Amino acid sequence: MAFRVVALIFSVILATLAIHILGQLTRKPRYIEEQVKFRKNWPGERVHDVVRHRPPNSFYRIRYTDAPHAVRSYPDAPQGYPAADLTLTVDARGYRNLTSFEQYDIVTVGDSFTEGSRVSDDEPWPVLLGKKLNRNVYNLGISGGRPDYYLNVFRAFGLDLRPKIAIFMIYEGNDFKGIRLKKGSTSPEQPLGKRIEEAIKYSPVVMGFKTAFIKYLGPINAGGPVPGVEILSWMPVEVPSGPDAKYYAFRPRRLTRLYWTECEFRQSFGWTSAAKVFKMIKDICDREGIRLVFAYAPSKPHVVMPLAKENISPEYLYAFASLKRRGLPMPKEFKKKLYDRLGSQENVLRE
Template identity: 30%
Template sequence: MNKPVTPSLLKRKILLSVLIALPLLLFWSHESDLAYNLAQQRPILLGRYTEAYLGLLLLLSGAALAAWIFIWAPGLRKALQKQPLLYCFRLCSLLFSVLLCLFFADLAWRLQRQRYYKKSEADDFYSRMPNHVYEGDFQDKPAYPFSYPLAPPPAPPSHWRLSTDEHGFRNQQSLAKYDWLVVGDSFAEGSRVSDQETWVSLLQEQSGQSFYNAAVSGGSPLTYLRALQSMADKIPSDGVLYMLYEGNDFRASNYRRAAHAARLSPKRLKKYLQSSPVRGAVKSVFIQCFGTLGSRRFAHDSAVLEPAHRLYPLSWLPFQVNKEYGNHFSFDVKRLRDHYISEAEFLNDEGGKESLRLILEFKQECDRLGRRMILLYAPDKPHVLLPSIAEKLPEPQLHAFCKTRTGNWPPENQLYEKLLEGIETRENIVRRLCLQENIEFISLSPLLKEKIAAGEQSYFCYDQHWSKAGHQSVAEFLLKNPALQQ
């Protein structure tokens, strides 16, 4: 029989409950840095919190609930006090069973996911699965419900289809010999567009020349070299089109991953856990449950245009280049930060040095095979958009956007000057290298700047890749280029 609750005992229970509730309320009242996380294109949940912080809040709330039950349920407390080891064993067994199930589910999911790509033994060259068809629907809209406050309505969804040949690359015909072998990443393979809409397919159709597309999403200068070496005997060609995308190809992580693939390290373990498909599924459910709640908190609120507003640094995104045609573009602050770089910094950077070395090695391999090499330089969105942004956006507002990411940024009154210098740095270095090494060089930067200024949606608004219109423009430009007519 339970003892009666005395006034002093009741006061202690209330005091303990309040002491547990107050810190919890303090945590719930703290709002994440919305501008910082939105600038990195990270999800915001309940219109206030990052996924990690909301997860912590739910965990603390669960612990607080358990503590309150323990305080106000004397029967449960007595049972735990009588057999603490038994209940501890049951709890540990339950946790172990859950973790074991998650481990096997994650392993099975990873094995199933490997069917999308076929890797070589060296693990630095890969293709998609041979004779396979991938398809899906894509809508050019923000990745998460909580997004830019003044964003335009999303574009209607479109269906895409990607089919591979017997080698696992995106080709619809098989020939004994080709005029051109194409290497690159998703900008050469084509992302979010169908087979007949890629610039390689359009160029082949309109030029009368034959092209073998050996590009694959996620590639780097290292995999481009391996593609040439692996496909040289299988796919004879007269020349090679080498598409270099400045958005990803100069990253040092491309080469650290290959160099340390067999080494177990805390960073590699962390990356392995972050790439868990189970973690991704849980994150997706988490966002679906809590992402839409509060996502319209600042939608179409003109107050975000005031410098004092917390979302003022992002109120200009997506950036509208041409109001007459309404083409909009967005990008995360990291991609803009990549352009604040001097020539000396790039040449001393691990990723920059290795990329240039691999371009030279690729040229040597082409010379050995007797194949002509043309390098196509594909700029990222900030490179193409920054001149228009400098004309239309006040410098203090772009500076506020830049400051959402830590790092050394130029002073506000020198921001545009330094960034406009920086956007040409990497392209100029690659151009000079090509001139010195007798590599034909074609830049797509002037073309894309011209098309976007004229109102074309050359890139998707929220995705980094070229749209259907962008692929068409690149194909038409290359069709008229004398280098490909020779």
């Protein structure tokens, strides 16, 4: 009997692995990471950079629905904008560009804000900037990017385009998480546990089960009450109040990431590790005679919270932030400190 149970478990594991491998082989990846070599000095040792891009020469049609994540959790979620049909065109290098020239006046580097998340091909800000200035602009933005990727992709592709100006967009929301680099490399080595975690998370088997659960189990009691929903009664945030209002939703962690004093942030690993990469970018641009511009993209709560300050209860704000962070001061004190600290990260970068 025990042998049969063990054999059954072993068979299930083998079948699951086979499905996982088959799914990985047949699924077209959204992003590709590959290693490139770059010689820092001549003569000198080569460093191994990892660049991230989409499958080259790809084209996507996407329908975007304007609704917050976990929309059911919001007691009074308003109707969003109508669904929009978007196009996303990828060039031979794997980046979002409709043109192909040997030289560009401006190269832009960043994450999804630069690539153009949830907008069509003619709407990313690098495209609009090119039209505004009547300049050729090449977009090296890629969703999920971070400062070390910005440096790597600029060295691998940006320098060959001989730009006069390089614009690096830094996103406040997640560009200061921290980067641990091995000596002699600008690409962090991902721990084995993290690689296993991501392999499981994005496994076709796991994603298949997740989709099935959402589709078939999600509707059960979907109209029922949600415990503690009053914490979200002020979300999505209404700006301005009244008939012309627009609505903005964000997760608690987006808010708590702004709860730094300037001194705390300046000493944090997230800032010090990113600052090292920013200095490397500056050194390259100085050496190549490229004008460097850092464009700062504040997170959604950084922009929205000051506009809705008088309409947000300290108690609800405290309860919302406490979903992600413990040990906060009392509600009124927390609200005051939060608003005092909203610009800490931006101020440190400006220095």
